Amino acid sequence: METYQLPHSDLEISRLIFGCWAIVGGFNWGPQDERDSLAAIKTAFDQGITTFDTAEAYGAGASENLLARALGEKRKEIIIASKAGPADFEPENLRKACERGLKNLKTDYIDLYQLHWPNPEIPLADTLGALQELRDAGKIRAYGVSNFGNQSLDTCKESGFNISSNQMAYNLLFRAIEYSILPQCIADEVPILCYSPIMQGLLTGKFTSEMEVPDDRARTRHFTKERSQSRHQEDGCEALTFQTIAKIKELSKEAEVSMGNISLAWLLYQQGVAAAIVGGRNAAQVRKNAASAQVTLRPALINALDEATRPLKEALGPNADLWQTDSRVI
Numbered sequence: 001m002e003t004y005q006l007p008h009s010d011l012e013i014s015r016l017i018f019g020c021w022a023i024v025g026g027f028n029w030g031p032q033d034e035r036d037s038l039a040a041i042k043t044a045f046d047q048g049i050t051t052f053d054t055a056e057a058y059g060a061g062a063s064e065n066l067l068a069r070a071l072g073e074k075r076k077e078i079i080i081a082s083k084a085g086p087a088d089f090e091p092e093n094l095r096k097a098c099e100r101g102l103k104n105l106k107t108d109y110i111d112l113y114q115l116h117w118p119n120p121e122i123p124l125a126d127t128l129g130a131l132q133e134l135r136d137a138g139k140i141r142a143y144g145v146s147n148f149g150n151q152s153l154d155t156c157k158e159s160g161f162n163i164s165s166n167q168m169a170y171n172l173l174f175r176a177i178e179y180s181i182l183p184q185c186i187a188d189e190v191p192i193l194c195y196s197p198i199m200q201g202l203l204t205g206k207f208t209s210e211m212e213v214p215d216d217r218a219r220t221r222h223f224t225k226e227r228s229q230s231r232h233q234e235d236g237c238e239a240l241t242f243q244t245i246a247k248i249k250e251l252s253k254e255a256e257v258s259m260g261n262i263s264l265a266w267l268l269y270q271q272g273v274a275a276a277i278v279g280g281r282n283a284a285q286v287r288k289n290a291a292s293a294q295v296t297l298r299p300a301l302i303n304a305l306d307e308a309t310r311p312l313k314e315a316l317g318p319n320a321d322l323w324q325t326d327s328r329v330i
């Protein structure tokens with residue numbers, strides 16, 4: 001497995017990161033068997049994935065806890081990236097959130113501690129200062145951000161504190177960060193960790209029409225505002241989304257690489273991308289996704305994928321919030 005050296009840190013992360021959200025089931029994901037979750041995490045490690053992304057918000061600590069149970073014995077061999085929620089960005093609350101994370105993770109340090117979403121109510125420089133103090137105290141090894149748009153990235157830069165990464169929604173069906181966030185991250189040398197890299201399963205080709213996508217997963221701006229759990233006010237672009245999926249499917253057939261793996265490999269070719277954080281609900285899915293680390297794409301195929309997905313990129317525009325019209329990515 002290829003690795004990537006995160007700036008302002010001594011962290012060498014695997015370019016495929018295992019995402020520990022869906023393994024708690026519940027909101028967005030439905031029922032989940034705990035044995036599958038533990039097997040998924042262990043399989044990721046066996047396949048050479050050394051970096052694991054989690055958050056207190058995933059099942060109120062349940063995800064962090066599963067990770068500790070599955071790989072507690074391998075603590076020194078893995079990199080744990082966890083997140084603090086925006087309600088905890090006051091310095092004192094951030095310290096408490098970090099302690100809760102350490103307890104859930106049954107460890108005495110978090111490798112990469114990330115701010116989950118911007119919180120314009122709390123001065124960012126104060127929160128970054130608190131992260132630096134946690135680092136100085138050895139509680140965390142490095143810090144990063146997530147869902148940070150241009151304005152928040154500017155503030156990070158002005159504050160003088162050095163962030164090691166920005167975690168953003170990025171995949172072939174959602175290229176919004178390419179408009180202005182990715183260019184800024186490249187210029188500021190803040191590598192991107194891509195979340196939802198297979199668009200929550202859509203890029204495996206397993207849903208052939210919008211009707212097949214369950215409501216809790218059809219919350220994204222690709223789908224109409226009429227979907228029961230939608231939090232946006234848009235008509236969506238369901239037909240275009242599924243036309244785009246069909247085109248990617250065709251290209252993946254020609255290349256004889258699965259759609260999911262072509263999608264993951266495409267991301268890892270993008271300038272400014274350090275890693276793709278991919279979820280998997282059982283060992284079989286994880287094994288399939290890990291195989292993408294072996295995939296190389298010809299430049300002509302990369303260009304064809306760019307072209308095939310451009311109309312959808314244009315239809316969804318530069319709002320990098322997957323779920324809301326009133327963008328929280330600021």
Ligand SMILES: NC(=O)c1ccc[n+]([C@@H]2O[C@H](COP(=O)([O-])OP(=O)(O)OC[C@H]3O[C@@H](n4cnc5c(N)ncnc54)[C@H](OP(=O)(O)O)[C@@H]3O)[C@@H](O)[C@H]2O)c1
Nearest residue numbers: 019020021022053195196197198199200201204278279285
């Ligand atoms: N920072 C943030 O705000 C943020 C937001 C979202 C996610 N994340 C992080 O990014 C990670 C990944 O994102 P994500 O979970 O939203 O989406 P994803 O990785 O694009 O999709 C994962 C889902 O796709 C399905 N799947 C995975 N592999 C498959 C395969 N080989 N064949 C068929 N289906 C497959 C599984 O769900 P089913 O089997 O149920 O279809 C799985 O849960 C999360 O775990 C989390 O760590 C961060």
